[in-house]
Amino acid sequence: MNLSKQKVLFVSAAFSLTLLSGCSVLPDHGLDYQSSQASSKKLALPEGSEQPIDKLQIPNESRIASYSEPSEFEAPRAPFVYSQMANIVLSEQESTAVFSVPAPVTTTKRLVLNYLNARYGDEKAVEGEIDCVITTTPRSIREVSTLKRFWSKVTRLPLDTVVWKYALSDDLIAGQTRVSVSVRFKKGEEFEGDWQSPFADLDTGEQALAFWRSLGQNLDTSSVILSERENKELRLYSIWSALNGSLALYLGSGIQAAQLKEKIESNPKLFIDNNGQMLSVVPPEQIAKVGDIVPFSSSLLGEDAQVKWFNVRRKDLDDVTWQEREYPFKLVQQPSGVLLEVDSSAAKHPLLVSYRLLTLLSEK
Numbered sequence: 001m002n003l004s005k006q007k008v009l010f011v012s013a014a015f016s017l018t019l020l021s022g023c024s025v026l027p028d029h030g031l032d033y034q035s036s037q038a039s040s041k042k043l044a045l046p047e048g049s050e051q052p053i054d055k056l057q058i059p060n061e062s063r064i065a066s067y068s069e070p071s072e073f074e075a076p077r078a079p080f081v082y083s084q085m086a087n088i089v090l091s092e093q094e095s096t097a098v099f100s101v102p103a104p105v106t107t108t109k110r111l112v113l114n115y116l117n118a119r120y121g122d123e124k125a126v127e128g129e130i131d132c133v134i135t136t137t138p139r140s141i142r143e144v145s146t147l148k149r150f151w152s153k154v155t156r157l158p159l160d161t162v163v164w165k166y167a168l169s170d171d172l173i174a175g176q177t178r179v180s181v182s183v184r185f186k187k188g189e190e191f192e193g194d195w196q197s198p199f200a201d202l203d204t205g206e207q208a209l210a211f212w213r214s215l216g217q218n219l220d221t222s223s224v225i226l227s228e229r230e231n232k233e234l235r236l237y238s239i240w241s242a243l244n245g246s247l248a249l250y251l252g253s254g255i256q257a258a259q260l261k262e263k264i265e266s267n268p269k270l271f272i273d274n275n276g277q278m279l280s281v282v283p284p285e286q287i288a289k290v291g292d293i294v295p296f297s298s299s300l301l302g303e304d305a306q307v308k309w310f311n312v313r314r315k316d317l318d319d320v321t322w323q324e325r326e327y328p329f330k331l332v333q334q335p336s337g338v339l340l341e342v343d344s345s346a347a348k349h350p351l352l353v354s355y356r357l358l359t360l361l362s363e364k
């Protein structure tokens with residue numbers, strides 16, 4: 001009995017061993033494709049049949065000049081990067097900024113409300129609207145972080161806010177709508193000062209220019225209709241808007257870099273470097289640079305006068321005004337002509353700086 005059990009165990013073990021080692025016993029043809037070769041025998045075509053031709057079938061092939069010649073690849077992009085805006089004249093006054101909009105009061109009012117709703121989202125944007133005078137709810141002057149809002153609630157220290165007022169009036173003689181924009185700063189529940197122009201502060205001035213650009217883009221709908229671009233009158237030295245949010249100055253067609261340099265040098269309010277690549281409103285020797293020796297001064301307690309303590313070496317340009325900087329510019333060739341774009345991204349208020357420079361450049 002024990003012998004029969006041993007035979008059964010031996011046969012079972014041998015059978016299991018044979019199954020486990022089957023891959024080594026049987027030949028493996030899984031990698032034969034690597035050494036296989038195609039058959040050189042060609043099929044004989046019946047007599048009178050046409051020889052087949054392997055050819056890529058392209059729709060409208062007759063309209064394509066050539067599809068086989070190698071050429072350098074060019075990434076596709078939108079054909080119109082810049083668009084002309086409506087001619088909205090902006091005049092800065094002491095207590096207000098006036099926008100002359102070439103549209104009726106009803107259209108302009110709708111655009112103003114659309115701008116406010118788009119800017120402030122789901123929050124309540126308009127506090128009051130009486131006789132074409134729109135007043136906004138108090139808003140933070142600058143973007144406030146969540147931590148700062150939380151700290152304001154804990155300490156009960158109010159944030160600095162600003163109220164905007166848009167007064168619309170019909171200019172029957174010019175056939176336009178005058179939009180007078182003014183701001184009033186608020187600290188908690190108390191107002192600080194009277195109504196003033198938004199350009200009295202750099203932050204509100206940047207927002208006022210964003211409003212001006214929004215009006216110009218939404219009024220000039222033909223800028224996005226390709227069929228109307230060809231018959232559209234292009235205004236020389238007008239400010240255009242770019243898709244990336246910056247501004248550009250339209251110079252017409254055929255202008256060269258040397259001609260632009262002569263125009264800048266003839267303007268007493270603008271300066272250009274020797275290489276013809278940087279633009280500024282002060283002479284090159286007055287431009288602030290990293291590494292300059294500047295005095296470190298502060299005011300004493302209870303006094304307004306500044307006291308100089310010692311000299312330091314400037315490490316960055318964070319405390320430099322936009323007038324003390326220089327800005328690179330470039331000429332961009334478009335189907336409609338040549339445009340000049342100023343790179344003011346290094347400034348704290350790039351839209352305001354770009355508008356200032358292009359306005360000075362557009363002066364004749």
